[in-house]
Amino acid sequence: xxxxxxxxxxxxxxxxxxxxxxxxxxxxxxxxxxxxxxxxxxxxxxxxxxxxxxxxxxxxxxxxxxxxxxxxxxxxxxxxxxxxxxxxxxxxxxxxxxxxxxxxxxxxxxxxxxxxxxxxxxxxxxxxxxxxxxxxxxxxxxxxxxxxxxxxxxxxxxxxxxxxxxxxxxxxxxxxxxxxxxxxxxxxxxxxxxxxxxxxxxxxxxxxxxxxxxxxxxxxxxxxxxxxxxxxxxxxxxxxxxxxxxxxxxxxxxxxxxxxxxxxxxxxxxxxxxxxxxxxxxxxxxxxxxxxxxxxxxxxxxxxxxxxxxxxxxxxxxxxxxxxxxxxxxxxxxxxxxxxxxxx
Ligand code: NAD
Ligand code: LMR
Numbered sequence: 311x312x313x314x315x316x317x318x319x320x321x322x323x324x325x326x327x328x329x330x331x332x333x334x335x336x337x338x339x340x341x342x343x344x345x346x347x348x349x350x351x352x353x354x355x356x357x358x359x360x361x362x363x364x365x366x367x368x369x370x371x372x373x374x375x376x377x378x379x380x381x382x383x384x385x386x387x388x389x390x391x392x393x394x395x396x397x398x399x400x401x402x403x404x405x406x407x408x409x410x411x412x413x414x415x416x417x418x419x420x421x422x423x424x425x426x427x428x429x430x431x432x433x434x435x436x437x438x439x440x441x442x443x444x445x446x447x448x449x450x451x452x453x454x455x456x457x458x459x460x461x462x463x464x465x466x467x468x469x470x471x472x473x474x475x476x477x478x479x480x481x482x483x484x485x486x487x488x489x490x491x492x493x494x495x496x497x498x499x500x501x502x503x504x505x506x507x508x509x510x511x512x513x514x515x516x517x518x519x520x521x522x523x524x525x526x527x528x529x530x531x532x533x534x535x536x537x538x539x540x541x542x543x544x545x546x547x548x549x550x551x552x553x554x555x556x557x558x559x560x561x562x563x564x565x566x567x568x569x570x571x572x573x574x575x576x577x578x579x580x581x582x583x584x585x586x587x588x589x590x591x592x593x594x595x596x597x598x599x600x601x602x603x604x605x606x607x608x609x610x611x612x613x614x615x616x617x618x619x620x621x622x623x624x625x626x627x628x629x630x631x632x633x634x635x636x637x638x639x640x641x642x643x644x645x646x647x648x649x650x651x652x653x654x
Contacts, residue, residue, distance in 0.1 A: 338578055339365040341406045341445075343437050344413025345392075346370035346377050348563035349453060349570065353412060354381055356571035358388045362578045369393040369402040370413070399437075403444035408577055410482075410570060411437060414454035416561040417553050423456040423514045424642070430454050431463055431649050438464040442471035449478045449577055449614050453570055457481040457513040458639060461592055462603055462646030477614040480577075481592030483513045483605045484569035485562065489548045490520040493541060498529050509545070509590050510606045510621065510632075512642065517635040518546045523625040538627055580610030587611075588619065597621075600636060603643050 340357055344350045345368035357363045358381050366388050368378045378392030393402035403409065414430035417423060434454050441450060446468075454460050461481040468474035486509040495502035506526050511519040522538050533541060552562040573589060580587045592605035597618045607619040624632065 336582070337364040338362055338407045338581070339367065339405050340574060340578075341367040341369060341402055341409045341448075343369050343402075343409060343411045344454070346373040347412055348416065348560050349412035349566045351377055352564055352567035353410065353570050354390075355384075356567055357410075357574060358384055358386055358390060360571070360575060360578075361387060362575065362582065363388050365405075366390045367393060367402040367406070369399060371395055399440045400444045403440055403448075406441075406445040406448040407581065408449045408451065408574060409441055409445065410451045410453065410574055412453040412566070412570065413437060414460075416563075417455070417549075418558050418560075419554050421553075423549075424459075424645075426455050427459055427645060427649075430456070430460060431646075434460045434463050435467055435649075438467040439471070442468050442473050446471070446473035447475075447478075449480065449581075451480050451482050451570065451573055451577065453482045453566065455513075456642060457483065457592055458517060458603070458642035459646035459649070462594070462643050463649060465594055466647060466649075475614070476594040477616075479593065480573075480614070481513060481603075481605065482570055482573050483509060483518075483590055483592050484573040485566050486513060486518050486520070486545065486548075486605075487590050488565060488569045488572070490522075490525075490545050493544055493548075494522070494525055497533075497537075497541065500527065500529065508607050508622075510604065511635050512592060512603075512605055512639045514642065515546055515638065516631070517639045517642070519628060519631045519635060520545045521622070521624065521628055523628060524622055535627055538625070542627075542631070576610055577614070580614070580616070581612050583612060591615075593618075598632075601639060601643075602647075603639075 340363045342350055342354050345354050354368055357366050368374050374394055375392045378390050382390045414433045452460050465479055490507035490509050491505040492502050494507055495505045508521045508524050511517040576587050576589045587610040588607055590605055590607050594603050595618050598604045608615045609617040
């Protein structure tokens with residue numbers, strides 16, 4: 311971003327953990343692609359409230375000028391600008407430090423995330439081509455579903471352009487962690503802000519694997535095997551729970567915006583040199599044998615992913631879950647890697 315300006319980082323209110331931090335950081339430009347959508351609007355509001363975000367570029371194919379005008383009246387220091395349609399995409403992206411992508415269609419009841427592949431693959435591909443051209447060094451947070459496939463699609467586009475850095479392309483799986491934290495806190499009578507449940511694998515059905523055995527803090531009695539299986543299923547189906555409750559009006563938007571704002575903040579804190587910033591995210595790595603892409607805990611830093619953290623000991627149930635997801639996750643990854651970008 312345009313260099314020298316520095317601000318005291320006061321985080322958005324959604325991440326109490328980071329609200330205590332007062333890091334001194336450089337000016338940061340964050341771009342939201344799909345900013346007029348169900349996720350894009352509340353996410354943009356949360357980013358406008360985050361003092362680490364000095365410039366906020368809102369891009370969509372329609373209706374984004376009003377969103378930016380509306381947000382620009384909030385008396386925070388973040389400068390907001392609207393960009394509409396492909397002619398303005400280059401300007402939106404130029405100088406970006408972080409690009410967040412919630413562009414694409416959401417599910418309706420009865421659909422799987424894979425049913426979104428045909429439309430969203432083309433959208434993500436087009437946007438990533440522009441990123442490759444106009445901000446090849448930016449960190450990318452991909453929200454558009456199916457995440458298990460859209461991240462490989464993005465990677466393939468960047469590889470083709472010769473600008474791929476696997477440490478900077480992240481599928482956003484934070485909502486799975488947010489949900490797991492909430493549900494576990496409810497079940498165990500804990501303060502949800504204290505709970506941390508790593509969620510690994512991917513972001514669809516049985517590829518979502520919460521590591522309840524590694525959750526902190528622990529209270530006794532902890533989950534029995536049967537309770538752990540039930541809790542796992544609730545977390546895996548939480549997206550569908552929202553899709554059904556919205557009954558045709560889309561999928562999770564507000565909780566997703568909250569989760570994406572947390573992830574963006576962690577990325578920005580890492581960029582600012584904050585130590586010990588850890589999130590689960592879906593990336594390409596050789597961390598887990600047999601999986602080209604995998605969501606797991608990473609430590610974030612100035613270059614994106616600084617370190618892939620080990621999975622740690624898994625319970626027998628979690629080990630079984632890891633085996634069980636292999637088929638589906640590999641299929642999802644292959645669909646993304648093999649999809650012919652030129653035909654989209
Ligand atoms: P939405 O339909 O409300 O908004 C999508 C926005 O994308 C719209 O404003 C639309 O105009 C825009 N868009 C479409 N094509 C575009 C393009 N080429 N360039 C820029 N913008 C474009 O949908 P939503 O509820 O915000 O969901 C968006 C996506 O996020 C869906 O694919 C959904 O499945 C996914 N999602 C992912 C997670 C996750 O955990 N990763 C959670 C919730 C939703
Ligand atoms: C979610 O987990 O809420 C999202 O992936 C949206 C969906 O389709 O479930």
